[in-house]
Amino acid sequence: xxxxxxxxxxFSAAVSRHAVTVWNIASVCTGLIACFVLFxxxxxxxxxxxxxxxxxxxxxxxxxxxAECLIVNARRALAFRYGVEPLGLTIGxxxxxxRETFVPRAQILxxxxxxxxxxxxxxxxxxxxxxxxxxxxVPCLDDQDAERLRSALKNVDRxxxxx
Numbered sequence: 001x002x003x004x005x006x007x008x009x010x011f012s013a014a015v016s017r018h019a020v021t022v023w024n025i026a027s028v029c030t031g032l033i034a035c036f037v038l039f040x041x042x043x044x045x046x047x048x049x050x051x052x053x054x055x056x057x058x059x060x061x062x063x064x065x066x067a068e069c070l071i072v073n074a075r076r077a078l079a080f081r082y083g084v085e086p087l088g089l090t091i092g093x094x095x096x097x098x099r100e101t102f103v104p105r106a107q108i109l110x111x112x113x114x115x116x117x118x119x120x121x122x123x124x125x126x127x128x129x130x131x132x133x134x135x136x137x138v139p140c141l142d143d144q145d146a147e148r149l150r151s152a153l154k155n156v157d158r159x160x161x162x163x
Contacts, residue, residue, distance in 0.1 A: 012081060012082065012083030012084070012090075013081070013082060013083075013141075013145060014077070014078075014080060014081055014082075015077055015080050015138075015139060015140040015141065016122075016124055016140050016141055016142050016145075018122040018124060018140065019073075019077045019124070019139065019140035020073050020074050020077050021122065022118050022119060022122055022124060022140055023073040023076065023077070023140075024069045024073055025118050026118070027065055027068045027069050027073065028065060028069065030065070031061055031062065031064070031065030034061045035058055035061055035062070038054050038057050038058045038061065039054075039058065041054050042054040042055065042058075075095070077140075078095070079093055079094050079095045080092070080093055080139070081093075082138045082149075084149065084152045084153065086105075087104060087105060088102055088103050088104040088105045088106075088107075088108070089102070089103040089105075089108075089129060089136070089138075089153060090102050090103075091103070091136060091138060101136060103129055103131060103136055105153070107131045107132065108129055108130070108131060108153055109130045109131055109132065110129075110130040111127065111128070111129050111130075111149075111150045111153045111154050112127070112128040112129075112130070113125045113126070113127055113128075113146050113147070113150055114126045114127075114128060115143075119140070123142065123143050124140050124141060124142060124143065124146075125141055125142075125143055125146035126138065126139045126140065126141070126146075127141060127146050127149050127150060129153060
């Protein structure tokens with residue numbers, strides 16, 4: 001899913017095809033933890049309106065987790081793009097409300113690759129780009145694309161006064 005332009009050294013791409021699976025696993029784990037906490041509170045508060053409210057919250061948690069897995073994560077994968085240009089990194093998100101963030105190469109302080117246990121299982125990585133006071137993330141890239149992005153951003157040509 002990578003479009004390359006060898007002459008200018010630029011490329012643009014989307015997240016990996018396994019990104020939806022990884023995000024679904026994270027959503028289910030979060031939903032399960034929330035349900036366990038709510039069930040634990042239900043054991044403490046066994047009578048009254050609070051007990052009924054906790055049961056309703058468990059139901060809402062299950063419904064929201066299912067909606068996130070079936071709808072939100074697939075749309076998030078389709079709506080995320082990134083591109084490396086000679087002047088920096090562009091990160092684009094959204095379909096209806098589009099948001100593009102441009103990170104100039106001269107302001108990049110570090111490029112870090114993170115691989116959690118679920119990401120490692122699918123041979124994926126997230127690239128974190130740090131600038132002064134902020135960190136930007138390009139999630140769920142294939143290992144090769146993550147290394148390629150890091151090497152493309154790591155070679156920052158600084159001026160003669162920069163150390």
